[in-house]
Amino acid sequence: MVKxxxxxxxTSLHYHIVFSTRxxxxxxxxxxxxxxxxxxxxxxxxxxxxxHEVGGVADHVHLVVSLKPTHMIAKVLQELKKAxxxxxxxxxxxxxxxxxxxxxxxxxSASVLLEVVAYxxxxxxxxxxxxxxxxxxxxxxxxxxxxEPKYLD
Numbered sequence: 001m002v003k004x005x006x007x008x009x010x011t012s013l014h015y016h017i018v019f020s021t022r023x024x025x026x027x028x029x030x031x032x033x034x035x036x037x038x039x040x041x042x043x044x045x046x047x048x049x050x051x052h053e054v055g056g057v058a059d060h061v062h063l064v065v066s067l068k069p070t071h072m073i074a075k076v077l078q079e080l081k082k083a084x085x086x087x088x089x090x091x092x093x094x095x096x097x098x099x100x101x102x103x104x105x106x107x108x109s110a111s112v113l114l115e116v117v118a119y120x121x122x123x124x125x126x127x128x129x130x131x132x133x134x135x136x137x138x139x140x141x142x143x144x145x146x147x148e149p150k151y152l153d
Contacts, residue, residue: 009069011068011069012066012110013066013067013068013069013071013107014052014064014065014066014107014108014109014110014113014116015063015064015065015066015067015073015105015106015107015108016062016063016064016105016106016108016116016120016139017062017063017064017065017073017077017103017104017105017106018060018061018062018063018103018104018105018136018139019060019061019077019081019099019100019102019103019104020059020060020061020099020100020132021058021059021060021097021098021099021100022098022099022100023100024059024060024100024132024153025059025096026058026059027058027059027088027094027096027097028056028057028058028059028061029058029092029094030058032092033056033058035091035092036061036084036087036088036092037054037055037056037061038054039084039087040054040061040063040080040084041054043079043080043083043084044063044065044076044080047071047076047079047080048068048071049065049066049067049068049071049076050065050066050067051063051064051065052064052065052066052113052117053116053117053120053121054120055120055121055122055123056120056123057123057124057127057132059132060132062119062120062123063120064108064113064116064117064120073105077103077105081099084099085097085098085099104136104139104140104145106139106143133152133153136152137149137152
């Protein structure tokens with residue numbers, strides 16, 4: 001009998017990640033927002049992750065990323081927030097800028113990845129009618145994530 005061994009590891013690990021500025025402060029200026037998104041994407045690439053899309057508005061960001069099995073999502077986000085906070089302080093001269101401690105992360109099937117990318121690209125339009133809290137509650141409920149509403153503020 002011939003024993004067959006799979007020679008490689010194959011994964012499809014995509015995430016929709018959302019986090020906000022501390023206290024939902026509208027610190028992310030429209031003028032430098034695209035540069036922040038580029039910086040976040042470049043930082044992810046530097047961690048050997050793939051950034052499909054980065055978007056958001058004045059008080060929060062959305063990222064669509066693909067990670068490797070060796071990545072720990074909490075560690076990736078810790079490094080991403082730390083590096084981008086330093087960048088905002090030094091490059092944009094916003095010394096009070098900070099990210100919130102937590103985040104929301106949802107797995108994304110490859111079959112709907114492009115839909116999620118389009119959703120992230122449409123954040124400016126989307127938030128003309130819905131607040132960050134409303135958006136987050138919808139995403140949490142849709143994903144079956146238990147949460148305490150008092151902790152969403």
